[in-house]
Amino acid sequence: MTNDIKPPVAAPAGRKRFWKQATIVPAGTGYAVELDGRPVKLPERTTLAVESNALAQALAEEWQAAGKEAGGLFRPEDLPLTRIAGSMLERIPNQREGVIESLLAYAGSDLLCYRAENWSDLSSQQKERWDPWLAWCEKTFGAKLAVSGGVMPIKQSGAAIAALRKTLESASDAELAVLGVAVPALGSLVLGLALLHQQASPEDLTGCATLDEQAQMQRWGEDTEITDRIARMGRDVADAGRFLILLKQG
Template structure:
C-alpha cells in the first residue's frame, strides 16, 4: 500500500536544480525551467550565495528523488525569498507597519515584579539590548512592569520606522520571519546587525519561559512550541548570512 502523502505535499518533477546568472541577478532553474513563486514571480535574487542555497534546497527536496513527494517545509529559505519578491518589493510600507507593531508591544519592555530570579534575569539579559538600541540607532523605549501596557514615544517609533525604511528588501523579509518568532523588534534588529546569533536571540526571547520551567518544571508542550519558533529564527539568520556573504 502506498504511503499517504503529507498535507500540502507536491510531486518532484525535476532531476536537477541549478543557478543561472542573468543580467539582473541569479535565477534558480529546474531542468532549465525557471522556478516560479505562487504569485508567478520568477525566483531570482541578487546574491549568488543565496541563489546557490536556494538551488540546494530544491535539489534536496523529496530526498533528491524525482517523483518523490516534498512539502514547503523543505524550502524554508525559498519561503523567505518569496516574501522578499512578492510581498515586500511591491509594498514595503505594509511590512514595515507590521514590524512596527512589535515595537509598540516590545517584549523587552514588559517586565515582571516576581519571581525575584526572573526580575534579575530580565534586567541582566534585556537591559543591554535596549541600551544597544539607543547607542546604535538613537531610539529609547520605555519599560513597564506588571500588566499595565506602556505607550512608546512617538519619536521612538518614528526613529524605528526610519531604521526599517533604510533596510534592503531581503533584510526586511528575514525580519518578517524572525521578529514574530522572537516577539521582539529589538532582538530582530540585533540579529540583522550581526550582533546576535540565532541561538543567542532565541535564548534571550525565551528567557521568561525557560525560567518558569526551571522554577516549576518542564512543560513539553511549551518546549515544543518554542522549538518550532526557534526554527524560524534560525532560517532568518541563515538568510541574513547569505545576503552578507556577497556584500
C-alpha cells in the same frame, strides 16, 4: 500550458516531488533557480532569482533536498530560504509600507519591555539579559523604549516610534524580509534588529527571547509543547540569519 514552476500551496501532508535536479543559471545580474531546466516562479510570476551566488546555491540546495524523504513529499516548510526570498522579491516591493507598519507594531508590544512584576530570579534575568539590548537600541537608533512590570500595555513615546520607523524605512527589501521572519518569531523588534545587524547569534537571541519559557520548565519540568515552540522559533531565527549571511557573501 506553461512550464514555469511555482512554489506550492501545499496541504499539511505535502506534495509529491516532481523534479530530479535543482540548479542555478545566470539571470541578468544574478542567478535563477531551475528545476529540471524550468524556472521556479513565485506566486506573482516573478522568477526566483537573486544576485548572490551563495544564496542562489543555497536556494537550489534546499529545492534539491525537498521531498527526498517522507515518502517523496515536500512542504513549504522544507523551503525556508525560498519563503524569505519570495518576500524580498514580491511582498516587500508591493506592500512595503504595510510591512513596515506591521513590524513597527512590535515596538509597542516588544517582549523586552514587559517584565515579571515581582523581584524574582526571572525578573533578575530579564534585567540582566534585556536591559543591554534596550540600551543598544537607544544608542544605535535613538529609540528609548519604556519598560513595564506585568502585561498591561504601555505606550511608547512618539520619538522612539519615529526613530524606529526611520530605521525600517531605510532598510532594503532583503533586510525587511529578514525582519519579517525574525521579529514575529522572537516577539521583539529590538532582537530582530540585533539579528539584522549581526550583534548576536540566532541561538543567543532565541535564548534571550525564551527566558520566561525556560523559567517555567525549570520550575515545573520539561513541557514538549514549550520545547517544540522554542525549537520552531530557533529554526525561524536561524533561517533568517542564514539568509542574511548568504546574501552578504555575494
